[in-house]
Amino acid sequence: MTPKGQEQAVGAGKEILSIIGDGYIQAYISPYYRTRQTYNGIQSVLQDRVSGCHEDPRIREQDWGHLRHPDDSRLLVQERNQYSLFYYRMKDGESGADVYDRVSVFFETLYRDFKKENYPENTLLVTHGMTLRIFLMRWLHWTVEEYESLENPHNCQVLVMEMSDDGKYKLITPLKKRQ
Template identity: 40%
Template sequence: MRIILLRHGQSLGNVDELAYCRIPDHALPLTPTGERQAREAGPGIRALLGDGPVAAYVSPYLRTRRTLELLDVADLVDRTVSEPRLREQDWGNLQDPVEQEVHKRRRHAFGHFFYRLPLGESGADVDDRLASFLGELHPKLLGDPKHPRTVLMVSHGLTIRLLCRRLLSWSIELFESLSNLDSCGHRVLEYTEEGWRLDRPFDQWRESPDGTTQLVPSVP
């Protein structure tokens, strides 16, 4: 069993933070660069998917759905599920740019996991909804013969890190020490007798304060 995790392409919000004041987060489009990134990622993702079949789970946000479309792998996909629990961390509704900057600084100082955004979510809230999602997905992968054994998930930076935290039992300190994937960056999780394994580590901007590390397969 494999889960291929893909972050969406560059969105308008990645290059213009004031866009969040005009457009709801879920409706932010890809930029032309983001569309190009998604198209260019397609052949690599297709190679990972093999001959299929594939179950695609995608955040319902515009930028993730468009990324999946531009990968051009629909012929390998057995089912596509728009899954709200894979959405981005909720920052509230249309955001004031000054307040947004204040909360970013507070969140960085307090920690991305526990700091709850006013009218929005904490990382812990995202972690909880991912636990619910994985609790439903895991039995399907293990016990439903009609469900593909390869899963493609198109989601968001923090959401992908937290999903890995759940499956790999990372500490909160380690999670907060890792960087998001680049736009259209991907990682592969494979299920073995020892549990889930990650194909390669995330970039790490500091050592984890508790001394824990990412577990990846050893190189033969």
């Protein structure tokens, strides 16, 4: 991780601490090395406010398959943008719909953990831009069009969801619209 990335992770930790105050948090992180490094920066600020941390491969980054040449990713992105961000499956890789299915299965763990007697009042996901956007799509029941209209969050951008009085969650931190 670059020094800027480390600074961003610590900054995210400070922002999260200001949000949870004296509360505690349960963390779920992607097993990818860079994500674990990000979590370490966040955790260095949160310290004992983290009740537990679980790595979960279901919230890993989208699999891009086997790219043979640096230009391959540019061409894939161009083709995907013309077809559909959500449905386009890269050769030997995943579509957004595939990631959606993985994230949906991850919900089983969340729902089971939420029922635990000692589960803290806050949950932290340290994952990847597209995976997080698909998590939000699934959780908030967005359509494919709503998902595709939004950009991924920036590196270490903290997004906050809160439960309303009616028991439904609301995204407090807006995502930027795609141009």
